[in-house]
Amino acid sequence: MSEKQLASEILTGLQAAGFERGTARVSNDELHELQAENGDLNLFRTNFETEIGMSGILDQSRASLSINKIEKSVVGEAIDNLKLMALSGTPDPAFDIAGNQPAETFSAGPKQPDYELMYDRINEVEAHAKANYPILNLRSAGITYFKRQSAVLNTNGVEFQSVRGQYNVSVSFSSKQELATSSMMYTGFSSFDLDKPIHEYTNVDALFRQSTEQVLTEHLPGKFVGDMVIAPSCLPSFLGFLTARLGDAAMVSGTSVYKDKLGAEVASPLLNLHSQPVGGELCSGYWITGDGYKAENSVIVENGILKTYLLGIYGANKTGMNRAVNGGGCYVVAPGETSYEALIGQVENGILINRFSGGRPNDRGDFSGIAKNSYYVRDGKVQFPIKETTVSGNLIELLKSIQAISRECLNNGSSSYPWIRVGGITAS
């Protein structure tokens, strides 16, 4: 039975059970993974998974449920349980499902894995690391081929089918010289192909080299308030505060600091933030939102001005605002006009931060955490890798304090970010 046929049967079941509106998602996933640990390619995994998600609205009360078995008896029991769950919920006129849209089928990426190529690429990166960075320990290197074939149908006539296959690559590593150990570092990317050696994607090779430098770290010369150059790999730690507070949870609860900021300046005019789930720049995109709408790209922040919230159907109905045209994610920060060299060259006293290990910021945006795998920058030059360095500040102010954005960007398949320099950070 195809995903579409099963989803259709589930919708019929939901309607027979009395649901006025319902959505069914059925997907079949394949995962093929090769993984090396500490230089030893020692795990080959193949997983086959089915996911069935159903949600229904009954007397304006909503419930959702997921299972991974396709037997009729299991699906029927799930529909019965869903009805009991909905009957125990709270009626809320804000609950709804996606409206009717033309049926569409989407497809992207390779249809099957190339085991031999995956095997060769892992051995190749292991050999590269060993030859060029003898003190680097490649703790793990993994290549996963993941394919999802799915169908989303709802009782308003929505009918989307899709299949996407892609490779996901991850490496984690640290370096050790005698008793000195560097901090762990990790990176990864998604791609439709494995045409290049792993160390030639994004900045994998640069991070390998930096790891070997980071076995010998020094304390900052002293506490200071200065600049911070945020590397692309680290940017989600600082942008995440903004995007999380544009969504349903923060907006419906009324605790978002951005709740009255649509059309207002929330960041430096240098910042342009997009969500691009479709269009090809990012291979880990999506075609259909969680609510069942066909996704579109959007501009979230344009020249520092907030252009949209990231509300789903419920959040939009609850707040009386517009539904976002996508479900967020797939973020792209537009490149700036400053070269990376100039970005660093203009730092009088600051930090180049590659990884942030910090506590969850509070709703006011206050943050503090450790600058890992990072460097002290003085008089426009990267000086030395730092240890036990805490950085703190406020994320709302941080976005407004952006001084420059690099021309260079790193696209890891699920996001594309430049280096960004901000000011007013306390480092100690």
Added chain:
Amino acid sequence: MQISEIDLERFSNHFSAYTELRLHENTTQQISLLNGDVVSNARDTSGGVSSRVFDQGSWGFSSNANFTDDAILSTIEASTRNAAFLATRKGDSEARLPAAKAQASSDFRTGKPRMSQDEIIAFLRACDQYVVETCPEIVSRQVGFSALDMEKKLYTSDGSCGHNVNTRSLISIKLTTRNPQGEPIELGEGFGSRGQFEDVFPDMVEVKRKVDELYRHLMNKKDAVKPVSGYHDVILASDLAGILAHEAIGHTTEGDLVKAGSVAGDFLGQRVASEMVTLVDYAHTYEGETLPVPVYLDDEGVASRDCVIIEKGILKNFMHNKDTAQHFNMALTGNARAFSYTDEPLVRMRNTAILPGKDKFEDMVASIESGYLLMRWTNGQADSTSEFMFGVQMGYEIRDGKLGKAITDTTISGVAFDMLKEITMLSDEMTWNCSGMCGKKQPMPVGMGGPAVKTKMFIGGE
């Protein structure tokens, strides 16, 4: 077909090398109330069979969502084929794993009649109503319930077998008020324990106590001051000692991380902590009480036993799976656990705790001239260098031996094997926390415990 009805041993004649065959099903339940509205009402059941085969030093793994005989056989065949793919290219005919044969079964599902979804939501509404009635300055409130039932049945080619069902039920409450400047100030906590709803929340007593406590601290936090960044004398409240044990020390002593170069590998047999520090990863029982995450048989079929990591300040042991025990030529500890049927077992902590001392909490506060009391963690991370951090959402200044003003959210950090040597007092209480979900490659419920700890740490702030 229920997991309990399936006999795995009858598939053993299809094993051609060392094989672990596991049936595994996770059921989660998630209900969220936001300002009284039920905004999430969801349930997920995900299960299947997995097989892992060890062939000449390489692992083959495969999983399938079905429990049928055909699915189980094809999973065994696929994992065997996967292992052979690697073995034929790089096989090490000398590679061995330590043998282990054990049997254990446990079931922590309730014996009481199950409550309906209606009844659980009614309970949560009552919690929410209690907040409304007793917390007048709240501007936003969230009440949530989450449950995870994890059922596993295992058979290995060594003859190990077991059927274990672990359960966990948590209620989370987050309260938000506004400070005099109109800014949101929030405080939250998740609490509960091993067991299903009927056993963990028989009445509202514990919920009311938690709400009262949260609200009292939140009102203090409205006027919080920023801590001064730098090294300070601190008291970590007993709820923080557990995450200290888990993040700061536990991760650095997991066998796979030691094998990968964790700094702890250089310190075995050496003094790494004050003499008063003993740290143990308990398998299932502490002083006769079953712990939050009891593990009797791990997912490699090894009988789980307590692992004394630090004894009176000396680093004694690492936690192991079969591979790392073999690598370090150390005894098996039974720490290999997998979160889902699609996951391979990794070295994971179970119930990690610093043992209590003899000091009274009041004496500990009185002993500090200038410092901080820190409580209620949010998240944490560890590193191969033993540098750690965790987020703290509540705390107080200590001035001249007395508690002072509340402090704003902060991050505390240190180098574990330095910080442990600075421990000078341990309280005589022992608090276990069940709400932890460790995120090392796969999520995994963990238990954490400890007393209040006096030490020195770096605090982020102004």
